[in-house]
Amino acid sequence: MHQGPAIETRGLTKRFRGGQLAVNQLDLTVPRDSVFGFLGPNGSGKTTTIRMLMGLIAPTSGTASLLGRPMPKASRTVLPRVGALIEGPALYGFLSGRDNLIRYDSADPEADPRTRRTRVAAALDRVGLTAAAGKKSKAYSLGMKQRLGLAAALLQPRELLVLDEPTNGLDPQGMREIRALIRELAADGTTVFLSSHLLDEIEQVCTHAAVMAQGRLIVQGPVAELAARSRLAVTTPDPADAARVLKELGATDLTVTDHRVTAEPPPGEGDLADLNAALVHAGVRVRSFGMERASLEDAFVALTGEGFDVAG
Known part of the structure; x- marks a missing residue:
């Protein structure tokens, strides 16, 4: 064999x-x-x-x-x-x-x-x-x-x-x-x-x-x-403001939807609690905040820039 x-x-x-x-x-x-x-x-x-x-x-x-x-x-x-x-x-x-x-x-x-x-x-x-x-x-x-x-x-x-x-x-x-x-x-x-x-x-x-x-x-x-990459995920009714604040703090690769923002957190050893505090200080209403493991679909879209349709 x-x-x-x-x-x-x-x-x-x-x-x-x-x-x-x-x-x-x-x-x-x-x-x-x-x-x-x-x-x-x-x-x-x-x-x-x-x-x-x-x-x-x-x-x-x-x-x-x-x-x-x-x-x-x-x-x-x-x-x-x-x-x-x-x-x-x-x-x-x-x-x-x-x-x-x-x-x-x-x-x-x-x-x-x-x-x-x-x-x-x-x-x-x-x-x-x-x-x-x-x-x-x-x-x-x-x-x-x-x-x-x-x-x-x-x-x-x-x-x-x-x-x-x-x-x-x-x-x-x-x-x-x-x-x-x-x-x-x-x-x-x-x-x-x-x-x-x-x-x-x-x-x-x-x-x-x-x-x-x-x-x-x-x-x-x-x-x-x-699919091992972890991303910062924020659920909020103020996604545009949240994205602006996170970008100012050094977050990258932001994805914004109606009530959710995901991003690569700023480089370095900064405390995630400080990011959350900065959002709240800027008037962003935070419903949930934390790091989450990316799905294979997230990885696929990040790699190809396309939605998933594999008929070909």
Whole structure:
């Protein structure tokens, strides 16, 4: 078993016809045994990156490797060790969920036909589709189709799972179940690489993450470090006055909303109580005041300057 990074790219670049630069000099490192979240606003190059990683399209330049082997050159030996759900599963609508999985398993040259139905039954049970196994997949809801696609990725033990929006279409209970399954797989030694438009999902289930914007990698690292920045937060009916006072005192990176101001506190060892006293002295009505840990969403907006929409 390869013990280096599960995924590694160096200078990975994709330029489409017409000169569109979708991915630009991407250096990505996904540690073994991690649950890695892949984030970015619409059109940031995430899906293009995933397609290159899986050998579905060729890069213009640069290199990509899965489990220590170059892609797409080593796809025949690497992909049997990789499970994937990309942009939703491809299903035969006239076949039942069970029969779709049997077809998937039959296409795997390394799958033992003697244990096929046992593996299919186990995969269906793992994603909560046993009761619907005999139902034609064209009658499945979007969430059920996502579950079936995930079941297909789990028919064999995998060293790496690549999942594109794995909870898309699921109700809250289904989302919790899939998150629990991802944690279980990671605990068993499977590296999970997933993109998601749900930032709380990344914070709940991922150990590491990378942020893309306009085809370039902005930052990568442990989730706890990406969202570790603390900010001063003031709740007040006088946000403009509060922002003015804080700025005069040396606070930076101020964000002002209707009833709230957040900022990087002034440098140095000044007492936060002195900042609060200065606000009150200036006539600012302070309802709450203190330091708070930034969310991953705060970190994302600070890094990209954009709201969070990762359809691309």
